[in-house]
Amino acid sequence: MKRLLAIATAFTMTAVMLAGCGSSTNDSTNTSAASEPAAQESVQPEAAESSAAETGEAADAQTDSDKVYQIGICQLLQHDALDAATLGFKEALTDKLGEDKVKFDEQNASGDSATCATIINQFVSADVDLILANATASLQAAAAGTGTIPILGTSITDYATALEIDDWTGTTGKNISGTSDLAPLKEQAAMLNELFPDAKTIGLLYCSAEANSVYQADTIQEYLEGYGYTCKTFTFADSNDIASVTTNATGECDVIYVPTDNTAASNTEVINNVCLPAGVPVIAGEEGICKGCGVATLSISYYDIGYKAGEMAVDILVNGADITTMPVEFAPNVTKEYNETICKELNITVPEDYVAIKAE
Structure with missing residues (x-):
């Protein structure tokens, strides 16, 4: 009996152990099943990071779309040509971006290069997004004032001369480009x-x-001498001696040539008051000077070169164009124009392909 009882007991314990083993197997299965959600949860942070990145990109895009660009404009002085260039620049930006996406801080230096430097320093302190330098003195002040903020020039005759670049290739290699009024x-x-x-x-x-x-006077002198003319140079340091220098020129010359000169452009009435009574015609480098004291010009449109500079600004600000490699642009068209009033007074008849300058 005792032997039978021992066998029965052993059998019972074996069954219990087998049941326990079965229970362990089920626990292992359940644990494995339970671990799947945990594994899934371990992937979720990556998905969350991806979602956060997408959200961040969306936020950046939203930020870009809400961006209002701050543009500083330094114009050397007020006259028709520079005014037209500034207007063209502003209208290009508002045409391309919308009036609510760009804010202009437009300042005029009244012909003083030291004031240009002060204006540029204000723009740098304000950390504007881009600077328009209208005329050479403005460009030179901007170049001296910042090496990081993009600078676009306009109404600049020759960038190599203005920036003292010897090996000119068409680009500055600096934070500067723009349009030329050459x-x-x-x-x-x-x-x-x-x-x-x-x-x-x-x-x-x-x-x-x-x-x-x-630069212009030296260049055109060679061309004029090629036609057999004798050229004489008459220069003034500022507006104070324009009348006396012009008087000397009319006494020695048959025709006077005035290049695209900012000081002359601001004093065309003074020049005209000397040249017209003396009967000496003036050929002008651009329309604004011709309108005030000239008989004719082969002129570019300052509005056009300003507008082109504005398009370049959009390319820099919105598309991320590299200003250091952007070629300086030139006026697409030129027009033979004449001043009808002065031509009549001097009894000068121009060919039919000349266009009369519109009176304001």
């Missing part, structure tokens, strides 16, 4: 010859303080 000097010399083939002496009248005026 007149077609060779064609202007041809126009002067077309209108005044019998003239002997041509006076080159400009401000000696404006590097780009010096």
Whole structure:
């Protein structure tokens, strides 16, 4: 009996152990099943990070779409050509971005290069998104004031001269680009010859303080001498001696040439009050000067070069264009224009392909 009881007991314990093993197997299965949600949860942070990144990108896109660009404009002085360039620049930006996406801080230096530097320093302190430098002195002040904020010039005759770049390739390699108002000097010399083939002496009248005026005068002199003219240079340091210098020029010359000179452009009435009574015609480098004291010009549109600079600004601000490699742009078109009033007074008849400058 005892032996049978021991066998029965052993059998019972074995059954219990087997049952226990079965229970352990089920627990293992349940644990494995329970671990799947945990594994899924371990993936969720990555999904959360991805979702957060997408949310961040959306937020950045939203931020970009809400961006109001701050633009500083430094214009050397007020006259028709520079005013037109500034207007074209502003209208290009508002056309492309919308009036509510751009804010202009427009300041005029009243012809003083030191004031240009002060204005530029204000823009740098305000951390504007981009600077428009209208005229050479403004560009030079901007170049000296910041090496990081994008600078676009306009109404600049020659960037290499203005920035003292010797190996000019068409780009500055700096935080500077823009548009040029370089007149077609060779064609202007041809126009002067077309209108005044019998003239002997041509006076080159400009401000000696404006590097780009010096450049233009030196360049066109070669073309004029190629037609057999004798050229004489008459320079003024500022507006105070324009009348006396112009008087000297009319006494020695048959025709006077005035390049795209800012000081001359602001004092066309003074020049006209000397040249017109003396009967000496003026060929002008651009429309604004011609309107005030000239008989004819082969002129670019300052509005057009300003507008082009505005398009370049949009490319920089919105598309991330690299300003250091952006080529300087030039006016797409030129027009033969004449001042009907002065031509009549001097009894000058122009060819039919000249367009009368519109009176304001």
